Amino acid sequence: MDGIEIRGLKKSYTLESGTLHVLRGLDLTLEAGAITVVLGKSGCGKTTLLRLVGGLEKPDGGEIRFHSPRKTAFVFQEPRLMPWLNVRDNIQFGLRRGEIDPAATKRIIETVGLTGFESALPAQLSGGMQQRVALARALACRPSFIMMDEPFAALDHFTRESMQKELLRVREATDASILFVTHAIDEALTLADKVVLLSGGVCAAAFPIALPHPRDLMCDELIQARRSIVAALGAAA
Numbered sequence: 001m002d003g004i005e006i007r008g009l010k011k012s013y014t015l016e017s018g019t020l021h022v023l024r025g026l027d028l029t030l031e032a033g034a035i036t037v038v039l040g041k042s043g044c045g046k047t048t049l050l051r052l053v054g055g056l057e058k059p060d061g062g063e064i065r066f067h068s069p070r071k072t073a074f075v076f077q078e079p080r081l082m083p084w085l086n087v088r089d090n091i092q093f094g095l096r097r098g099e100i101d102p103a104a105t106k107r108i109i110e111t112v113g114l115t116g117f118e119s120a121l122p123a124q125l126s127g128g129m130q131q132r133v134a135l136a137r138a139l140a141c142r143p144s145f146i147m148m149d150e151p152f153a154a155l156d157h158f159t160r161e162s163m164q165k166e167l168l169r170v171r172e173a174t175d176a177s178i179l180f181v182t183h184a185i186d187e188a189l190t191l192a193d194k195v196v197l198l199s200g201g202v203c204a205a206a207f208p209i210a211l212p213h214p215r216d217l218m219c220d221e222l223i224q225a226r227r228s229i230v231a232a233l234g235a236a237a
């Protein structure tokens with residue numbers, strides 16, 4: 001198997017009021033080349049899971065096994081751009097000099113709909129535009145594993161749809177494995193090969209979705225999947 005296996009993952013935080021057990025022995029398999037979407041209510045530990053998988057924090061227990069070398073990119077809940085760098089330089093930030101490919105950068109800027117804003121500073125962009133720069137920056141390093149933490153939550157409906165399409169295109173073109181966090185059930189159904197429900201510090205349920213893209217959210221299979229997910233979310237609440 002070429003993906004990522006997470007076994008018995010534990011993470012707690014110590015607060016003044018006591019210990020907060022966020023992840024309590026979580027098991028999850030991320031299949032190579034698949035989009036795994038983690039769904040769960042606010043505060044259930046989705047960002048914590050991404051931070052652990054991305055190596056930004058250490059777990060208290062359990063293990064994360066990567067089966068092949070990977071180039072990882074992260075898109076956070078907020079854009080985290082360098083305020084003093086323009087759009088182009090933010091996108092190329094993190095690339096080594098030899099890796100910078102002006103034609104590829106131009107294509108990525110087109111893809112995220114920011115042509116004409118190459119020289120703009122983050123303060124001159126809307127929140128949604130800043131988030132698109134963050135996505136472009138992640139794509140610029142040609143990652144094989146992309147972790148995305150509610151990356152499209154700040155975008156309007158139409159931009160969100162086009163970014164979802166773009167993400168699917170990127171996956172087709174690169175075969176990247178994607179771990180995607182969202183609150184939005186329809187977004188999960190649009191993107192996922194597998195939807196995983198995070199609740200009580202574990203993966204409480206998993207819903208494989210073996211439908212081709214683009215998907216019709218009103219087709220019988222997805223209506224049924226939505227019902228099952230809503231029921232599982234209700235049961236977990």
Ligand SMILES: Nc1ncnc2c1ncn2[C@@H]1O[C@H](COP(=O)(O)OP(=O)(O)OP(=O)(O)O)[C@@H](O)[C@H]1O
Pocket residue numbers: 013014020022040041042043044045046047048049
């Ligand atoms: N560094 C930290 N120190 C203490 N507690 C933390 C820390 N990071 C996260 N937590 C707590 O862990 C819990 C899970 O946080 P996390 O950010 O993973 O939630 P989330 O599922 O991503 O929520 P949201 O959907 O609102 O982004 C929360 O109760 C949060 O207060």
Ligand SMILES: [Mg+2]
Pocket residue numbers: 046047048077149
């Ligand atoms: Mg979060």
